Amino acid sequence: MTQSKDRTETGDLPYAMRDKRILTKDEGFNFACHSGLKCFTDCCGDVNIILTPADVLKLSRRLGISTTEFLAKHTLTPITKDLHLPVPILKMNDDDKRCPFLKSEGCGVYEDRPWSCRMYPLGMGIPPARAGEQPEPVYFLFEDDFCHGRQESTGWTVNQWLEDQGIVQRDALDEGFRSVVSHPWFIGGRQLDPKRIEMFHMAFYDLDRFHAFVFESSFLNRFDLDDELVEKIREDDEALLAFAAQWLRFALFAEPTLKVRESANDKKIDEQKTIQNQ
Ligand code: SF4
Numbered sequence: 001m002t003q004s005k006d007r008t009e010t011g012d013l014p015y016a017m018r019d020k021r022i023l024t025k026d027e028g029f030n031f032a033c034h035s036g037l038k039c040f041t042d043c044c045g046d047v048n049i050i051l052t053p054a055d056v057l058k059l060s061r062r063l064g065i066s067t068t069e070f071l072a073k074h075t076l077t078p079i080t081k082d083l084h085l086p087v088p089i090l091k092m093n094d095d096d097k098r099c100p101f102l103k104s105e106g107c108g109v110y111e112d113r114p115w116s117c118r119m120y121p122l123g124m125g126i127p128p129a130r131a132g133e134q135p136e137p138v139y140f141l142f143e144d145d146f147c148h149g150r151q152e153s154t155g156w157t158v159n160q161w162l163e164d165q166g167i168v169q170r171d172a173l174d175e176g177f178r179s180v181v182s183h184p185w186f187i188g189g190r191q192l193d194p195k196r197i198e199m200f201h202m203a204f205y206d207l208d209r210f211h212a213f214v215f216e217s218s219f220l221n222r223f224d225l226d227d228e229l230v231e232k233i234r235e236d237d238e239a240l241l242a243f244a245a246q247w248l249r250f251a252l253f254a255e256p257t258l259k260v261r262e263s264a265n266d267k268k269i270d271e272q273k274t275i276q277n278q
């Protein structure tokens with residue numbers, strides 16, 4: 001696995017951007033990728049593709065399997081690398097180390113391909129959070145020798161590329177995820193405990209398990225949610241993903257993003273009193 005094929009998305013900005021050309025959203029670069037190039041599909045093997053929650057959701061739905069099955073079959077154990085939160089990477093085939101979705105004619109999941117496959121040859125990093133500031137993404141260009149696409153004459157600005165590759169819509173789906181991974185709570189290197197890291201992984205990545213957690217536990221008795229919202233998140237995966245961020249901001253950082261029912265509060269106080277009296 002080469003460093004240049006390590007498509008890193010968030011968090012480790014200094015590493016990912018070392019020696020890279022930084023681009024503003026209006027700056028340009030040349031690129032075209034097509035089956036006539038000698039390098040066609042060379043980039044679809046032996047590569048770290050970090051998956052976002054929207055990637056896992058879209059790919060699992062495309063394959064007709066649950067997010068739980070997708071994570072077990074197609075991802076490697078969440079890695080932390082230099083990141084403060086675990087993120088899964090796409091598992092390459094054991095034998096030839098190629099992407100399992102690669103077909104002779106190219107990407108077999110093109111319409112639902114992961115965020116970093118869409119982005120390439122661009123990369124993006126989110127600077128560490130600072131108090132009172134929402135960090136802005138920084139874009140940079142991978143200038144890998146194995147990729148001949150940059151020698152093509154088609155010109156793009158960063159903005160045009162983000163639109164053309166469907167990244168704008170994908171980023172909207174992952175907005176809640178980004179608000180959590182770049183949350184100011186992490187300023188100063190604070191780390192979540194293992195229980196909260198598991199909550200992060202379940203709610204964002206294993207959305208079917210999160211669905212069961214919301215609808216098959218006492219969750220709805222504990223939180224005061226609009227009926228309309230409850231019906232929406234029951235039926236709509238994308239709404240559930242946005243709600244996952246709302247719940248995680250409450251559960252991980254104690255933000256008032258959800259309202260606890262009075263009765264649940266009373267019960268908690270009673271439980272605490274019982275424990276204290278034991
Ligand atoms: S042009 Fe670059 S992105 Fe396209 S197939 Fe070749 S190596 Fe991959």
Ligand code: SF4
Pocket residue numbers: 043044045049099100101102103106107108109110113114117
């Ligand atoms: S998902 Fe598609 S574009 Fe991405 S590595 Fe696999 S085959 Fe290539």
